[in-house]
Amino acid sequence: MEPVPSPATLRDSRLAPRKRPRSPRGEASVEGLLDATAAGLVEEGFGSLTTTRIAARAGVGVGTLYEYFPGKEALVATLAARLVARREAALTATLEGSGSLSRRVYRWVSAWLRHEARSPALTTVVRATMLELEGPEHLRQSLRGPEEVLRTLLRESGTYAPDVAVYLAVRSIDGVVASWLLESPERLQRPEVRNGLVQLVLSVLASEQAA
Numbered sequence: 001m002e003p004v005p006s007p008a009t010l011r012d013s014r015l016a017p018r019k020r021p022r023s024p025r026g027e028a029s030v031e032g033l034l035d036a037t038a039a040g041l042v043e044e045g046f047g048s049l050t051t052t053r054i055a056a057r058a059g060v061g062v063g064t065l066y067e068y069f070p071g072k073e074a075l076v077a078t079l080a081a082r083l084v085a086r087r088e089a090a091l092t093a094t095l096e097g098s099g100s101l102s103r104r105v106y107r108w109v110s111a112w113l114r115h116e117a118r119s120p121a122l123t124t125v126v127r128a129t130m131l132e133l134e135g136p137e138h139l140r141q142s143l144r145g146p147e148e149v150l151r152t153l154l155r156e157s158g159t160y161a162p163d164v165a166v167y168l169a170v171r172s173i174d175g176v177v178a179s180w181l182l183e184s185p186e187r188l189q190r191p192e193v194r195n196g197l198v199q200l201v202l203s204v205l206a207s208e209q210a211a
Contacts, residue, residue, distance in 0.1 A: 015077035088145030120185035
């Protein structure tokens with residue numbers, strides 16, 4: 001079972017789980033609730049989602065849901081935290097290889113696109129819901145991982161870039177990905193898109209170095 005975020009990692013008490021499961025049965029219940037929340041979000045949207053329907057879809061009583069989560073907001077926040085953690089793990093894994101700066105940026109961008117393309121509908125609705133619930137703070141927190149990986153990549157490549165360059169590069173990728181997830185998610189796996197985003201990142205880094 002993937003870890004459930006602790007209250008310390010979630011800034012709003014509505015978004016924090018009440019407790020962690022401590023038995024295989026509890027873990028199965030939480031996983032079922034999260035799966036049911038994901039399916040309900042994609043099919044119905046956050047506004048139509050209710051804890052009663054989530055519990056029914058998961059095959060548990062609503063009391064079980066409230067044992068672990070204070071409401072549907074915390075379930076969505078847990079899904080969001082998992083998506084962010086998976087993306088960060090995928091990006092961190094790209095640091096294991098060597099090569100030129102352009103090659104390493106290529107791997108970083110490719111890993112980001114592959115991750116987002118796995119479940120575009122869920123990623124889109126979770127992102128929109130969390131921005132509604134938490135505002136810009138969600139964006140700031142969710143992009144800290146990609147920023148740190150890019151900083152490490154640059155440092156290991158012997159390349160200096162100011163923080164503003166990292167900020168612009170990460171938010172450029174995030175913005176383009178978010179738009180295409182809405183418009184045509186299949187484009188995320190096209191070579192010309194991947195190559196264009198690599199060049200975008202390299203151009204941002206180069207322009208800020210020269211400034």
